[in-house]
Amino acid sequence: MAETESCALHVPALEDISEVFKVGLQKNYAEVHVRIVDCPDLTQTPFCFPVKGICGKSRIADVGGVPYLVPTVRLDKIYNVNTVAKKINLPGAYMLGAGAASHRTLGINAEMIFSVQAESTTSPSVNGSYIASVNPADGNCLLEKYKDNHTDDEFGLLSNIYASEGKPGKVIEVIVKKRTGEDNFVSCMRNSLKTHYGDKAVGIGGTFVIEEGKAKLHVMPREFSACPLITDDDVDQWLKFYEMKAPLICQSVFVSHDPGFDLRLEHTHCFSHHGEGGHYHTDTTPDTVQYHGYFHPAEFLYRIDKPAVTHVVGRD
Numbered sequence: 001m002a003e004t005e006s007c008a009l010h011v012p013a014l015e016d017i018s019e020v021f022k023v024g025l026q027k028n029y030a031e032v033h034v035r036i037v038d039c040p041d042l043t044q045t046p047f048c049f050p051v052k053g054i055c056g057k058s059r060i061a062d063v064g065g066v067p068y069l070v071p072t073v074r075l076d077k078i079y080n081v082n083t084v085a086k087k088i089n090l091p092g093a094y095m096l097g098a099g100a101a102s103h104r105t106l107g108i109n110a111e112m113i114f115s116v117q118a119e120s121t122t123s124p125s126v127n128g129s130y131i132a133s134v135n136p137a138d139g140n141c142l143l144e145k146y147k148d149n150h151t152d153d154e155f156g157l158l159s160n161i162y163a164s165e166g167k168p169g170k171v172i173e174v175i176v177k178k179r180t181g182e183d184n185f186v187s188c189m190r191n192s193l194k195t196h197y198g199d200k201a202v203g204i205g206g207t208f209v210i211e212e213g214k215a216k217l218h219v220m221p222r223e224f225s226a227c228p229l230i231t232d233d234d235v236d237q238w239l240k241f242y243e244m245k246a247p248l249i250c251q252s253v254f255v256s257h258d259p260g261f262d263l264r265l266e267h268t269h270c271f272s273h274h275g276e277g278g279h280y281h282t283d284t285t286p287d288t289v290q291y292h293g294y295f296h297p298a299e300f301l302y303r304i305d306k307p308a309v310t311h312v313v314g315r316d
Protein backbone atom coordinates (compact mmCIF):
# COMPACT_ATOMS: atom_id res chain seq x y z
CA MET A 1 0.00 0.00 0.00
CA ALA A 2 1.14 3.47 -0.83
CA GLU A 3 2.42 6.29 1.29
CA THR A 4 0.93 7.17 4.68
CA GLU A 5 1.02 10.59 6.32
CA SER A 6 -0.29 11.32 9.78
CA CYS A 7 -0.81 14.08 12.31
CA ALA A 8 -2.25 14.55 15.77
CA LEU A 9 -5.76 15.97 15.84
CA HIS A 10 -7.02 18.57 18.30
CA VAL A 11 -8.87 16.63 21.01
CA PRO A 12 -11.11 18.86 23.14
CA ALA A 13 -12.78 17.47 26.27
CA LEU A 14 -16.04 15.63 25.62
CA GLU A 15 -17.83 18.32 27.66
CA ASP A 16 -16.51 21.03 25.33
CA ILE A 17 -17.45 19.18 22.15
CA SER A 18 -20.92 18.53 23.59
CA GLU A 19 -21.46 22.25 24.14
CA VAL A 20 -20.28 23.07 20.62
CA PHE A 21 -22.57 20.41 19.11
CA LYS A 22 -25.49 21.71 21.15
CA VAL A 23 -25.04 25.29 19.93
CA GLY A 24 -24.85 24.18 16.29
CA LEU A 25 -27.68 21.65 16.47
CA GLN A 26 -30.07 24.06 18.17
CA LYS A 27 -29.88 26.23 15.04
CA ASN A 28 -31.00 23.29 12.91
CA TYR A 29 -33.39 21.19 15.05
CA ALA A 30 -36.41 22.01 17.20
CA GLU A 31 -35.40 19.58 19.95
CA VAL A 32 -31.76 18.88 20.90
CA HIS A 33 -30.30 16.72 23.69
CA VAL A 34 -26.52 16.32 24.00
CA ARG A 35 -24.88 14.62 26.98
CA ILE A 36 -21.97 12.41 27.93
CA VAL A 37 -22.89 8.80 28.60
CA ASP A 38 -21.31 5.38 28.86
CA CYS A 39 -21.33 3.93 25.36
CA PRO A 40 -24.24 1.50 25.10
CA ASP A 41 -23.38 -2.10 24.26
CA LEU A 42 -23.07 -1.86 20.48
CA THR A 43 -23.14 -5.64 20.06
CA GLN A 44 -26.86 -5.29 20.70
CA THR A 45 -29.56 -4.50 18.16
CA PRO A 46 -29.94 -2.36 16.10
CA PHE A 47 -26.13 -1.94 15.87
CA CYS A 48 -24.98 -5.59 16.06
CA PHE A 49 -21.31 -4.53 15.94
CA PRO A 50 -18.57 -7.10 16.60
CA VAL A 51 -17.36 -4.94 19.54
CA LYS A 52 -19.05 -3.25 22.49
CA GLY A 53 -17.87 0.34 22.04
CA ILE A 54 -16.02 2.93 19.96
CA CYS A 55 -13.40 3.95 22.53
CA GLY A 56 -9.67 3.39 22.96
CA LYS A 57 -6.79 4.71 20.81
CA SER A 58 -9.16 6.46 18.42
CA ARG A 59 -7.99 7.36 14.91
CA ILE A 60 -9.39 8.50 11.60
CA ALA A 61 -8.06 7.11 8.33
CA ASP A 62 -8.79 8.73 4.97
CA VAL A 63 -7.79 6.15 2.35
CA GLY A 64 -7.54 6.82 -1.40
CA GLY A 65 -10.00 9.40 -2.63
CA VAL A 66 -12.69 10.47 -5.05
CA PRO A 67 -10.03 11.13 -7.76
CA TYR A 68 -9.68 7.31 -7.98
CA LEU A 69 -13.40 7.09 -8.91
CA VAL A 70 -13.93 10.16 -11.10
CA PRO A 71 -13.40 11.25 -13.80
CA THR A 72 -12.42 7.64 -14.55
CA VAL A 73 -12.02 4.65 -12.27
CA ARG A 74 -8.68 3.27 -11.04
CA LEU A 75 -9.39 -0.43 -10.78
CA ASP A 76 -5.93 -1.01 -9.34
CA LYS A 77 -6.86 0.84 -6.13
CA ILE A 78 -7.57 -2.08 -3.81
CA TYR A 79 -7.02 -1.90 -0.04
CA ASN A 80 -7.45 -4.19 2.96
CA VAL A 81 -8.73 -3.30 6.42
CA ASN A 82 -6.09 -5.48 8.07
CA THR A 83 -3.32 -3.60 6.26
CA VAL A 84 -4.92 -0.27 7.15
CA ALA A 85 -5.09 -1.33 10.81
CA LYS A 86 -1.33 -1.94 10.76
CA LYS A 87 -0.68 1.35 8.94
CA ILE A 88 -2.49 3.24 11.70
CA ASN A 89 -0.59 1.32 14.39
CA LEU A 90 -3.70 -0.42 15.67
CA PRO A 91 -3.86 -4.10 14.60
CA GLY A 92 -7.18 -5.54 15.75
CA ALA A 93 -8.86 -2.13 15.44
CA TYR A 94 -12.61 -1.90 15.15
CA MET A 95 -13.38 0.23 12.10
CA LEU A 96 -16.60 1.94 11.13
CA GLY A 97 -17.23 4.34 8.28
CA ALA A 98 -17.98 4.81 4.63
CA GLY A 99 -16.25 3.77 1.44
CA ALA A 100 -16.31 1.71 -1.72
CA ALA A 101 -16.20 -2.05 -2.11
CA SER A 102 -13.43 -3.89 -3.91
CA HIS A 103 -14.27 -4.43 -7.57
CA ARG A 104 -11.72 -7.25 -7.59
CA THR A 105 -13.71 -9.14 -4.95
CA LEU A 106 -17.28 -8.33 -6.02
CA GLY A 107 -16.88 -8.03 -9.78
CA ILE A 108 -19.10 -4.95 -9.55
CA ASN A 109 -19.01 -1.47 -8.02
CA ALA A 110 -20.79 -1.05 -4.66
CA GLU A 111 -20.99 1.03 -1.50
CA MET A 112 -19.16 -0.30 1.57
CA ILE A 113 -20.64 0.31 5.01
CA PHE A 114 -17.83 -0.54 7.43
CA SER A 115 -18.30 -2.36 10.72
CA VAL A 116 -15.28 -4.63 10.95
CA GLN A 117 -12.75 -5.67 13.55
CA ALA A 118 -9.39 -6.14 11.86
CA GLU A 119 -7.26 -9.19 12.52
CA SER A 120 -4.70 -9.09 15.32
CA THR A 121 -1.79 -11.38 16.18
CA THR A 122 -4.18 -13.47 18.25
CA SER A 123 -7.55 -13.23 16.47
CA PRO A 124 -8.90 -13.37 12.93
CA SER A 125 -10.90 -10.45 11.58
CA VAL A 126 -14.63 -10.21 12.33
CA ASN A 127 -16.22 -8.60 9.32
CA GLY A 128 -19.67 -7.22 10.08
CA SER A 129 -19.64 -4.75 7.19
CA TYR A 130 -22.45 -4.37 4.66
CA ILE A 131 -22.39 -3.70 0.93
CA ALA A 132 -25.10 -1.80 -0.93
CA SER A 133 -25.44 -2.17 -4.69
CA VAL A 134 -28.07 -1.58 -7.35
CA ASN A 135 -30.15 -4.72 -7.85
CA PRO A 136 -29.98 -5.55 -11.59
CA ALA A 137 -33.41 -7.23 -11.37
CA ASP A 138 -35.41 -4.16 -10.39
CA GLY A 139 -33.07 -1.20 -9.95
CA ASN A 140 -33.73 -1.08 -6.20
CA CYS A 141 -31.09 -1.15 -3.50
CA LEU A 142 -29.57 -4.53 -2.69
CA LEU A 143 -28.06 -4.61 0.81
CA GLU A 144 -25.96 -7.62 1.78
CA LYS A 145 -23.82 -8.64 4.72
CA TYR A 146 -20.26 -8.70 3.43
CA LYS A 147 -19.36 -12.02 5.04
CA ASP A 148 -22.38 -13.78 3.52
CA ASN A 149 -20.62 -13.94 0.16
CA HIS A 150 -17.00 -12.91 0.75
CA THR A 151 -14.17 -14.10 2.97
CA ASP A 152 -11.59 -11.33 2.43
CA ASP A 153 -11.44 -7.89 4.09
CA GLU A 154 -10.81 -5.84 0.97
CA PHE A 155 -12.23 -2.53 -0.14
CA GLY A 156 -11.49 -0.19 -3.04
CA LEU A 157 -10.93 3.35 -4.32
CA LEU A 158 -11.73 5.47 -1.27
CA SER A 159 -12.80 5.17 2.33
CA ASN A 160 -13.26 7.26 5.44
CA ILE A 161 -12.73 5.19 8.56
CA TYR A 162 -12.95 5.81 12.30
CA ALA A 163 -10.88 3.21 14.16
CA SER A 164 -10.61 2.41 17.84
CA GLU A 165 -9.98 -0.50 20.18
CA GLY A 166 -13.75 -1.02 20.20
CA LYS A 167 -13.90 -0.66 23.96
CA PRO A 168 -16.68 0.66 26.16
CA GLY A 169 -16.16 4.16 27.53
CA LYS A 170 -17.55 7.67 27.64
CA VAL A 171 -19.11 8.97 24.43
CA ILE A 172 -21.24 11.93 23.38
CA GLU A 173 -24.90 11.02 22.98
CA VAL A 174 -26.85 13.24 20.58
CA ILE A 175 -30.61 13.15 20.15
CA VAL A 176 -32.35 15.62 17.83
CA LYS A 177 -35.88 15.87 16.52
CA LYS A 178 -37.61 17.95 13.83
CA ARG A 179 -35.22 19.67 11.44
CA THR A 180 -35.74 23.42 11.08
CA GLY A 181 -32.59 24.29 9.08
CA GLU A 182 -30.99 23.21 5.81
CA ASP A 183 -27.85 21.37 6.99
CA ASN A 184 -27.90 17.60 7.30
CA PHE A 185 -27.21 16.08 10.74
CA VAL A 186 -23.51 15.47 10.14
CA SER A 187 -22.77 18.77 8.38
CA CYS A 188 -24.46 20.59 11.22
CA MET A 189 -22.15 19.02 13.82
CA ARG A 190 -19.08 19.42 11.60
CA ASN A 191 -19.82 23.07 10.86
CA SER A 192 -20.30 23.78 14.57
CA LEU A 193 -16.82 22.39 15.23
CA LYS A 194 -15.34 24.43 12.38
CA THR A 195 -16.97 27.61 13.67
CA HIS A 196 -15.69 27.05 17.20
CA TYR A 197 -12.25 25.51 16.66
CA GLY A 198 -11.29 27.18 13.36
CA ASP A 199 -8.13 25.66 11.87
CA LYS A 200 -7.57 23.30 14.81
CA ALA A 201 -8.74 20.06 13.20
CA VAL A 202 -11.17 18.02 15.29
CA GLY A 203 -12.06 14.56 13.99
CA ILE A 204 -15.15 12.66 15.08
CA GLY A 205 -16.41 9.14 14.45
CA GLY A 206 -19.52 7.39 15.56
CA THR A 207 -22.80 5.78 14.77
CA PHE A 208 -26.29 7.19 14.70
CA VAL A 209 -29.74 5.87 14.01
CA ILE A 210 -32.34 7.70 11.95
CA GLU A 211 -35.17 6.48 14.17
CA GLU A 212 -38.09 8.19 12.48
CA GLY A 213 -38.65 9.55 8.99
CA LYS A 214 -37.01 8.97 5.63
CA ALA A 215 -33.67 9.91 4.12
CA LYS A 216 -32.08 10.59 0.75
CA LEU A 217 -29.29 8.12 0.04
CA HIS A 218 -27.37 7.18 -3.07
CA VAL A 219 -25.91 3.92 -4.26
CA MET A 220 -23.24 3.80 -6.94
CA PRO A 221 -24.20 1.82 -10.09
CA ARG A 222 -22.70 -1.65 -10.56
CA GLU A 223 -20.81 -0.46 -13.62
CA PHE A 224 -18.31 2.36 -13.54
CA SER A 225 -19.11 5.18 -15.90
CA ALA A 226 -17.90 4.57 -19.45
CA CYS A 227 -17.74 8.34 -20.02
CA PRO A 228 -15.51 10.48 -17.82
CA LEU A 229 -17.49 12.20 -15.02
CA ILE A 230 -16.26 15.78 -15.16
CA THR A 231 -18.72 17.78 -13.06
CA ASP A 232 -20.87 17.28 -9.94
CA ASP A 233 -23.85 17.12 -12.32
CA ASP A 234 -22.21 14.27 -14.24
CA VAL A 235 -21.67 12.41 -10.96
CA ASP A 236 -25.27 13.01 -9.83
CA GLN A 237 -26.59 11.75 -13.18
CA TRP A 238 -24.53 8.58 -12.77
CA LEU A 239 -25.45 7.85 -9.13
CA LYS A 240 -28.76 6.19 -8.19
CA PHE A 241 -30.70 8.16 -5.59
CA TYR A 242 -33.30 6.64 -3.26
CA GLU A 243 -35.59 7.67 -0.44
CA MET A 244 -35.05 5.09 2.30
CA LYS A 245 -36.97 4.61 5.51
CA ALA A 246 -36.05 4.47 9.18
CA PRO A 247 -34.58 2.83 11.07
CA LEU A 248 -31.25 3.40 9.32
CA ILE A 249 -28.00 2.80 11.21
CA CYS A 250 -25.38 5.26 9.98
CA GLN A 251 -21.59 4.93 10.24
CA SER A 252 -20.14 8.42 10.23
CA VAL A 253 -16.71 10.04 10.07
CA PHE A 254 -16.10 13.79 9.93
CA VAL A 255 -13.26 16.26 10.34
CA SER A 256 -13.78 19.95 11.09
CA HIS A 257 -10.83 21.26 9.11
CA ASP A 258 -8.44 19.86 6.50
CA PRO A 259 -4.85 20.36 7.71
CA GLY A 260 -3.60 19.97 4.12
CA PHE A 261 -4.24 16.26 3.48
CA ASP A 262 -6.86 16.60 0.72
CA LEU A 263 -9.46 15.06 3.03
CA ARG A 264 -13.06 14.21 2.43
CA LEU A 265 -14.41 16.18 5.40
CA GLU A 266 -17.51 14.08 6.03
CA HIS A 267 -18.72 10.71 4.90
CA THR A 268 -21.61 8.68 6.24
CA HIS A 269 -22.95 5.32 5.06
CA CYS A 270 -26.03 3.60 6.43
CA PHE A 271 -27.29 0.04 6.75
CA SER A 272 -30.58 -1.33 8.02
CA HIS A 273 -32.27 -4.57 8.93
CA HIS A 274 -34.88 -4.13 6.19
CA GLY A 275 -32.71 -4.31 3.07
CA GLU A 276 -31.89 -0.65 2.53
CA GLY A 277 -28.56 1.14 2.80
CA GLY A 278 -26.13 3.46 1.06
CA HIS A 279 -24.55 6.92 1.20
CA TYR A 280 -26.36 9.43 3.43
CA HIS A 281 -27.19 12.87 2.05
CA THR A 282 -29.96 14.19 4.31
CA ASP A 283 -33.40 13.39 5.67
CA THR A 284 -36.44 14.09 3.49
CA THR A 285 -38.97 14.35 6.36
CA PRO A 286 -37.85 17.36 8.42
CA ASP A 287 -41.05 17.50 10.50
CA THR A 288 -40.87 13.94 11.75
CA VAL A 289 -37.17 13.08 11.61
CA GLN A 290 -35.39 11.83 14.74
CA TYR A 291 -31.68 11.15 15.03
CA HIS A 292 -30.02 9.34 17.95
CA GLY A 293 -26.25 8.88 17.90
CA TYR A 294 -23.02 8.20 19.80
CA PHE A 295 -19.79 9.99 18.91
CA HIS A 296 -16.17 10.13 20.00
CA PRO A 297 -13.22 12.32 18.95
CA ALA A 298 -10.19 10.80 17.24
CA GLU A 299 -6.66 11.41 18.53
CA PHE A 300 -4.83 10.97 15.24
CA LEU A 301 -5.45 11.39 11.54
CA TYR A 302 -3.87 9.11 8.94
CA ARG A 303 -3.89 9.87 5.22
CA ILE A 304 -3.20 6.75 3.18
CA ASP A 305 -2.50 6.77 -0.57
CA LYS A 306 -3.52 10.37 -1.15
CA PRO A 307 -4.14 10.95 -4.88
CA ALA A 308 -1.35 12.90 -6.54
CA VAL A 309 -3.79 14.72 -8.79
CA THR A 310 -6.93 15.97 -7.12
CA HIS A 311 -10.15 17.95 -7.65
CA VAL A 312 -13.28 18.81 -5.68
CA VAL A 313 -15.90 17.02 -7.80
CA GLY A 314 -18.16 14.40 -6.18
CA ARG A 315 -17.46 15.09 -2.50
CA ASP A 316 -21.03 15.70 -1.32
Ligand SMILES: [Zn+2]
Nearest residue numbers: 098099267279
Ligand atom coordinates in the same frame (compact mmCIF):
# COMPACT_ATOMS: atom_id res chain seq x y z
ZN1 LIG B 1 -20.19 7.38 0.14
